[in-house]
Amino acid sequence: MYFENSCIFGEFPLDPCDHLRRNEEELEKRSASKSSRFLYYRNGEVLMEDEAGLIPKFISHAPHNGILIFLGEQAGRSYFACSVDQSEEDFSGGYFLDLRTIARNTSENEFSGIPSLLARGKMVLDWHDRNRFCANCGLQNESGRGGYIRHCTSCKKEYFPRIDPVVIMMIIWKDKCLLGRSAHFKPGVYSALAGFMEQGETIEEAVRREVLEESGIRVGHVDYVKSQPWPFPSTLMIGAIGEALNNHIDIDSDELEDAGWFDKNQIREVLKTGGNDKFRLPEKFAIARHLLDYWLRQA
Ligand SMILES: [Zn+2]
Numbered sequence: 001m002y003f004e005n006s007c008i009f010g011e012f013p014l015d016p017c018d019h020l021r022r023n024e025e026e027l028e029k030r031s032a033s034k035s036s037r038f039l040y041y042r043n044g045e046v047l048m049e050d051e052a053g054l055i056p057k058f059i060s061h062a063p064h065n066g067i068l069i070f071l072g073e074q075a076g077r078s079y080f081a082c083s084v085d086q087s088e089e090d091f092s093g094g095y096f097l098d099l100r101t102i103a104r105n106t107s108e109n110e111f112s113g114i115p116s117l118l119a120r121g122k123m124v125l126d127w128h129d130r131n132r133f134c135a136n137c138g139l140q141n142e143s144g145r146g147g148y149i150r151h152c153t154s155c156k157k158e159y160f161p162r163i164d165p166v167v168i169m170m171i172i173w174k175d176k177c178l179l180g181r182s183a184h185f186k187p188g189v190y191s192a193l194a195g196f197m198e199q200g201e202t203i204e205e206a207v208r209r210e211v212l213e214e215s216g217i218r219v220g221h222v223d224y225v226k227s228q229p230w231p232f233p234s235t236l237m238i239g240a241i242g243e244a245l246n247n248h249i250d251i252d253s254d255e256l257e258d259a260g261w262f263d264k265n266q267i268r269e270v271l272k273t274g275g276n277d278k279f280r281l282p283e284k285f286a287i288a289r290h291l292l293d294y295w296l297r298q299a
Helices: 024-032 099-105 114-130 203-215 264-273 287-297
Strands: 037-042 045-048 068-074 077-083 095-097 141-144 149-152 164-173 176-181 193-196 219-230 235-244 258-263
Touching (some): 077 114, 099 114, 164 203, 203 219, 203 235, 235 287
Parallel strands (some): 037 077, 164 235
Antiparallel strands (some): 164 176
16 A cells, blocks of 8 residues: 555645535524635636745635635634635735646645645636536526535536546556657656546546557556546546556557656656656656656565
C-alpha cells in the first residue's frame, strides 16, 4: 500500500456536517452569522489574499445574490462557497486566481487541505452553473441541501453533483515506463496515459482499453495506486500501475502526438534538471508525477 504524499486537492480539511444539509433553518442562521466565512468565486477563480495564491481571502459576509454552498465547519466556524459577479462589490485587496496557479505555487510540504477546500467549492459551484435546468422536463431547477442537490420545481426530479472518473496509468515493460504526449501539452511534456472511464467498466478494464486504444500496448495485471480530485471541472483521477504484455507502440494519432518507453535514469535526470523542450515531465501537483515517484521507488 502507498500512503505517502497525499495529492493536492485531496485531504478535505472541514467536517462536511452532512446532517445539517437538510436543516434549512440552521443553514440560514449560519449563513447570516458573523462568525461564518465565505469563499468568493468568479468565473471559476477564487478570491485569494495574495497574488501567489497561498492564502484564501475569507470574507465575513455572504454576497447579496447567488447560490451558497455549505462546505462544512471547523472549530465551530462555518464555511461557505459562493459565486459573485463583477458588479457585486469592490474586490480590491484580493486576487481572483485559478486553481492551477494555486496548486502550482503550493508546495507539497505546506498544503494542509486548503487546495481541497478551494477545489470543492469550485466543483460544486461549476456543477450548479451547468445544471440550471431539469434534464427530464426542461424547467428550472432549484438548489437545496446546502448546495448538494438540485431539484426540479415541476417534475420533482432530483440531481446530485456529478464526478467524472478518469483512469491515469503508469504502464511498465521490464525496466521502462510508457509515457505519451498530446498535441495540447506544453512543449516536451510527456505524461502517463489517461482517459475517461466508460459506463459499465471496472477500473482495470478502463486502463486496458485506454492504453490499447492510444498506444497499441496490451496490459495485463493492474494495481490501483492512489487518486486525486481534479477540479477542471469535476474529475476524479484514478491512478494505477499496469504491466505491459507487448512493447511495440502503435499510437492513435487522434489522441497522442508521440509515446515512448523511458527508463528510470532518464526520468531521474529530468527530475533533477527540469528537462527541456524535447523532454520534460508533468508538474509536481499532478498525479502523473506521483505515479512516476511510486514507480521510481520500486526496486
Ligand atoms: Zn423536471
